[in-house]
Each structure stands twice: as structure tokens, then as C-alpha cells.
Amino acid sequence: EIVMTQSPATLSVSPGERATLSCRASQTVNINLAWFQQKPGQAPRLLISGASTRATGIPARFSGSGSGTEFTLTISSLQSEDFAVYFCQQYNNWPYTFGQGTKLEIK
Amino acid sequence: EVQLMQSGAEVKKPGESLKISCQGSGYKFTSYWIGWVRQMPGKGLEWMGIIYPSDSDTRYNPSFQGQVTISADKSTSTAYLQWSSLKASDTAIYYCARNVVAGGDYWGQGTLVTVSS
Numbered sequence: 415e416i417v418m419t420q421s422p423a424t425l426s427v428s429p430g431e432r433a434t435l436s437c438r439a440s441q442t443v444n445i446n447l448a449w450f451q452q453k454p455g456q457a458p459r460l461l462i463s464g465a466s467t468r469a470t471g472i473p474a475r476f477s478g479s480g481s482g483t484e485f486t487l488t489i490s491s492l493q494s495e496d497f498a499v500y501f502c503q504q505y506n507n508w509p510y511t512f513g514q515g516t517k518l519e520i521k
Numbered sequence: 522e523v524q525l526m527q528s529g530a531e532v533k534k535p536g537e538s539l540k541i542s543c544q545g546s547g548y549k550f551t552s553y554w555i556g557w558v559r560q561m562p563g564k565g566l567e568w569m570g571i572i573y574p575s576d577s578d579t580r581y582n583p584s585f586q587g588q589v590t591i592s593a594d595k596s597t598s599t600a601y602l603q604w605s606s607l608k609a610s611d612t613a614i615y616y617c618a619r620n621v622v623a624g625g626d627y628w629g630q631g632t633l634v635t636v637s638s
Contacts, residue, residue: 415583448624450566457616457631458558458566463624470626501566505624509582510556512566 420513437502446506543617
């Protein structure tokens with residue numbers, strides 16, 4: 415099973431600033447990497463698939479990069495609605511696996 | 522509009538059986554893999570298994586193999602997750618998601634299952 419490790423566990427950022435979240439895979443997942451946002455009491459929401467392709471309706475301030483084992487999610491200018499938990503997920507090898515999440519909180 | 526509508530919250534006792542559902546609409550149900558994800562209280566996300574409704578090809582996460590059964594009914598565009606004997610440790614929110622082999626683009630609202638004596 416591929417282990418996905420996210421860092422940091424918690425990130426404190428001020429509104430309007432940039433946030434950079436990292437995700438590392440224990441072995442290559444090529445570009446079969448997705449990012450999700452989850453708010454309390456809600457289902458996860460797909461932000462990015464294919465490591466860098468924004469899902470339908472996702473604002474351009476969200477961008478993804480990376481391939482192989484190292485990936486990054488960048489939120490260019492944080493809005494109040496962006497404070498949430500973010501998960502990465504590999505879908506290269508079954509069982510697909512998620513990272514443990516990064517909580518993005520208001521500084 | 523693509524939607525996945527899950528069945529409502531359940532409260533069960535240990536040892537009881539349960540089947541929860543996920544009905545797809547707004548797309549061709551048989552064309553996309555559907556999966557089930559567990560989220561235990563305050564914890565992360567785990568894929569339990571996936572099914573291709575067209576031919577019912579099913580794959581289980583080894584961690585859940587033998588613990589649950591996943592099925593699908595093409596005639597009603599519904600996927601199912603069932604337990605034959607629940608444990609307290611099955612208490613969690615369960616989500617279904619579509620197109621899992623491409624990340625999982627649409628998700629159901631979640632079904633809270635509480636198992637308590």
C-alpha cells in the first residue's frame with residue numbers, strides 16, 4: 415500500500431496570503447494525484463486531479479504541481495472560505511490512499 | 522446535474538446487519554466506477570472498495586475484505602455497502618464517490634452509522 419504523507423499537519427496563514435501544502439508518496443504515483451478540501455460536516459470536495467488539473471468550478475487561485483512522489487497544492491490568495499482541511503489522494507495503485515490531511519487555519 | 526444521494530443516518534447495535542445506499546442521477550450510472558470511503562470520528566479518509574456497475578467488477582481494500590460487501594443495481598442506479606455483523610468500531614461516516622479511478626469527482630453527502638449497545 416502506498417503511504418501518503420502530508421506536511422505540515424497544521425498551517426496558519428492570514429487571509430490574502432499564499433498557502434503551500436505538501437504531499438509525498440512512498441513510491442511513484444506518476445500524476446495520479448488528487449487534492450480535496452473538506453469543511454466540518456461536509457463531504458470532501460475535489461479540487462485538483464491529475465496533479466494539476468482543476469476540477470469544474472474550482473477557482474484559479476488553487477493550483478497543483480508535481481509528479482512522481484512530490485506534490486504541492488498552492489492557494490495563491492487565501493479567502494475566508496478556504497480555511498478547511500485538505501487531503502491528497504493517490505489513485506495510481508489500488509488500494510487508493512489518502513494523506514492524513516493538513517488543517518489550514520486563520521492566523 | 523450529477524448527484525449521488527445517500528441513505529439516511531443509522532443507529533444499530535453490535536451484531537446487527539446493515540445495508541446503506543448511494544443512488545446516482547444526472548449521468549450514465551454504468552459508465553463510472555463508484556467507491557465507498559470511511560471516515561471515523563475526527564479522522565482521515567479510507568477507501569473501502571470500488572465497483573463498476575456495468576459488470577459489477579468489485580475491488581476491496583485488503584483492510585476491509587471480508588468485513589463488508591459492495592454491490593450495485595443497474596436498474597435503480599444504486600450502489601450499496603453492507604455489513605452482516607456490525608461492531609462498535611464501524612461507527613463512522615461513510616461516503617460514496619463517483620469516477621474513483623480518476624480521483625473521485627462527485628461525492629454523496631455521507632451516511633452516519635452509529636453502532637452502540
